Every structure is written in structure tokens, then in C-alpha cells.
Amino acid sequence: MVKTCRKFLTGNGKKNKMESNIKNIKVGIASDHGGFDLKMQLTSLLKEAGYIPTDFGAHELVTGDDYPDYILPMARAIAKDEILRGIAICGSGVGASVAANKIQGIRAALITESFSAHQGVEDDNMNVMCLGGRVTGTSLAWELVQIFLNADFKGDERFKRRLEKVSDAEISQKAN
Numbered sequence: 001m002v003k004t005c006r007k008f009l010t011g012n013g014k015k016n017k018m019e020s021n022i023k024n025i026k027v028g029i030a031s032d033h034g035g036f037d038l039k040m041q042l043t044s045l046l047k048e049a050g051y052i053p054t055d056f057g058a059h060e061l062v063t064g065d066d067y068p069d070y071i072l073p074m075a076r077a078i079a080k081d082e083i084l085r086g087i088a089i090c091g092s093g094v095g096a097s098v099a100a101n102k103i104q105g106i107r108a109a110l111i112t113e114s115f116s117a118h119q120g121v122e123d124d125n126m127n128v129m130c131l132g133g134r135v136t137g138t139s140l141a142w143e144l145v146q147i148f149l150n151a152d153f154k155g156d157e158r159f160k161r162r163l164e165k166v167s168d169a170e171i172s173q174k175a176n
């Protein structure tokens, strides 16, 4: 239990075998209608770049669909180690972030600029990057995705200590 809750502790700042070839990273992508166009564009760009993204839907544009229906299955897949990182998109990126962070072991954040795209991984082991399909254009979003996927958790003691406190809060809340 504790082992699965503290998966972030495995990061040590060195590229492990899985990450030595960045294109081998299992990437998931999910969106509601607000992020649908951006999801389609990013999926194509990921494939062109050599990734094999898992698309958790929406698989067609349905106006009025609900972001938890797509974001939560992707987040659960990450929590189960079926994929390593996820890209969660809704109109603003806020709902996607709120939903993803409800799943234990998910560290999701709304990203709009490059510094947080890599520092969020390096310091906080962010495993889901959230984007706003009505906020961030395709070119910038693609740059942010590449920065996110190429970043590694540094694994410094202070970063692990902080994440352990976050993980402990998840565990203690579940116990109550």
C-alpha cells in the first residue's frame, strides 16, 4: 500500500531504463469537448514524433460531454502504472486538473508556460500535465508537451520529503 502510494520515491535524478529512450514512455491523452480539437492535434504530433499515445477519449466531439468521464480513466491508468504520464485537456484545463488530482498518486497541474512544464516534473514529479484547449494554442501546447515528456524527477531529498508529506495526507484522508 505504502509502496504504491510512494511511487515518486523511485526517482533518483538518473534516467532509468524506461526513460532512456524517451519515445518509449507510455503517454496517455484525454479531453472533453472543450479540449477535443487540441487533443486531436497533439495526438497527431505525438505520433509524428514517434510516441504511441493511448487515447482515453473523447473519441468524437460531443458538445456537453463531461471531462471526468475521460480524465479519470486516464488518471487511474497512471495510478496503476499502465501508462507513465498523461496529458489532460478541457476548455480551461482547470476541470481536468481538479478531476485528475482526485486519484491517489496523481500529481496534476495546469501548465501554460515552459518553466512549470519542466520544473513541475523535476521538483514535484508531476505525472499529468493539464492544458486548456480554449486557452493555449497548438504550437505552444506542443512545446509544453515536449518539455513535460523530456523532464525527469530530480529525486533530491527535499523533493522526496515534500512529496512524502503530500502522500501521507492522501493516505491519512483515505483512512478517515
Ligand code: RB5
Pocket: 032, 033, 034, 035, 067, 090, 091, 092, 093, 094, 095, 096
Ligand atoms: C466545458 O464547457 C468546460 O467547462 C470544460 O471543458 C472545462 O473548461 C472545465 O474546466
